[in-house]
Amino acid sequence: MENVIIVGTGCAGLTAAIYTARANLSPLVLEGRQPGGQLTTTTAVENFPGFPDGVDGPELIMRMHAQAGKFGARFQYGTVEEFEHVGGVNRLRVDGAWLETKALIIASGASPRYIGLDREKELIGHGLTSCATCDGAFYRNVPVCVVGGGDSACEEATFLTRFASKVYLIHRRDSLRASKIMADRVLANPKVEPVWDSAVTAYLTDADGEVRAVKLKNLQTGAESELELKCVFVAIGHEPNTQAFRGKVDTDEAGYLKQSGGTHTNLPGVFAAGDVADHVYRQAITAAGQGCAAAIDAERWLTAQGES
Numbered sequence: 387m388e389n390v391i392i393v394g395t396g397c398a399g400l401t402a403a404i405y406t407a408r409a410n411l412s413p414l415v416l417e418g419r420q421p422g423g424q425l426t427t428t429t430a431v432e433n434f435p436g437f438p439d440g441v442d443g444p445e446l447i448m449r450m451h452a453q454a455g456k457f458g459a460r461f462q463y464g465t466v467e468e469f470e471h472v473g474g475v476n477r478l479r480v481d482g483a484w485l486e487t488k489a490l491i492i493a494s495g496a497s498p499r500y501i502g503l504d505r506e507k508e509l510i511g512h513g514l515t516s517c518a519t520c521d522g523a524f525y526r527n528v529p530v531c532v533v534g535g536g537d538s539a540c541e542e543a544t545f546l547t548r549f550a551s552k553v554y555l556i557h558r559r560d561s562l563r564a565s566k567i568m569a570d571r572v573l574a575n576p577k578v579e580p581v582w583d584s585a586v587t588a589y590l591t592d593a594d595g596e597v598r599a600v601k602l603k604n605l606q607t608g609a610e611s612e613l614e615l616k617c618v619f620v621a622i623g624h625e626p627n628t629q630a631f632r633g634k635v636d637t638d639e640a641g642y643l644k645q646s647g648g649t650h651t652n653l654p655g656v657f658a659a660g661d662v663a664d665h666v667y668r669q670a671i672t673a674a675g676q677g678c679a680a681a682i683d684a685e686r687w688l689t690a691q692g693e694s
Contacts, residue, residue, distance in 0.1 A: 387486050387487065389411040390488070390490070391413070391415075391478065392416065393466055394493035394494040395417045395418075395421050396424065397446075398493035399659070400415075403459040404457060405677070407458045412460065416463075416478075417463050420495075423661075425444070426443055434670050446670070464480040467480065467482075467630060469631050488655060489655045489656075491649075493662060493673075493677060495661045496624035496661040496668075497625050498623075500514075500516065509595075512591075512595055513591070513596045513597025514589065514597055517619075518545045521617070522549050524617075525617045528550060529553075529615040530616055531553065532621055533622060534620070534621035535555075538621045539555065546619065547577040553579070555579070556584050556602070559583065560582045581602065581613070583606045584604050585602065585603050585605055588600065589601075589618065590612065598614065599612045600615065626641045627662060628643055636652040642662065642663055648680075655688075658680070659673070660672075660677060664676065
């Protein structure tokens with residue numbers, strides 16, 4: 387029986403690990419499909435306090451991981467397949483084996499959302515991706531596109547100008563949803579060409595099965611066209627990684643965990659932190675703050691139960 391199990395090793399999970407470890411709770415931290423979370427796909431993090439010159443996302447995660455380990459957090463690779471809350475005990479089936487814990491902090495984050503077109507899954511890695519920092523360097527001196535209009539899409543497009551000959555920014559509206567500073571930066575870049583009021587309706591491939599173009603539909607006029615390019619970078623939002631907990635831990639209509647009274651969920655001893663519950667701010671620093679809050683909530687809950 388564990389005192390605390392933390393699901394996820396992004397900013398929320400690792401901050402929770404640091405705080406619960408320093409409280410002598412010896413947390414067990416589960417690293418899922420993407421250890422380190424979304425921050426591992428980000429090169430320059432310029433807005434995390436304490437790094438005036440910025441910090442690479444993977445480096446920031448590695449530092450937090452080491453800090454948690456220094457205080458006694460334990461790490462185990464594995465993905466949560468099933469969750470039960472029985473008799474006040476939280477049970478997790480991880481890669482076929484059951485683990486039990488008094489307190490559970492769910493910080494499993496969110497995963498990139500794709501468009502939902504035909505053959506989409508098979509094209510990932512063949513001219514279709516959601517991570518510019520992972521794959522941008524493969525597309526030097528060729529045209530690419532980014533689909534989306536928020537901060538992430540603008541960041542991806544700006545990053546891709548380091549490599550691509552042209553970056554088309556395809557958005558369903560006639561203006562970007564991104565913050566003004568991000569929107570101004572990307573639109574001022576001579577390598578970026580916005581494609582307004584348009585949606586990608588199909589991926590077109592060459593004889594080798596690699597993306598060669600996208601089919602576009604203008605949502606105002608209905609006109610269709612083809613845009614020649616070598617890679618599509620999708621940046622249209624995320625899906626919370628709550629599949630194993632749905633139906634047992636309360637979620638909203640989009641699948642994000644509901645919080646009440648801080649980071650508490652509807653189940654006693656179960657807490658939520660970071661992008662798995664936050665669809666408003668979705669920043670590294672807010673995730674870290676929620677990880678801290680969840681750890682404190684869990685420690686206080688265990689104390690109230692006479693468990694710590």
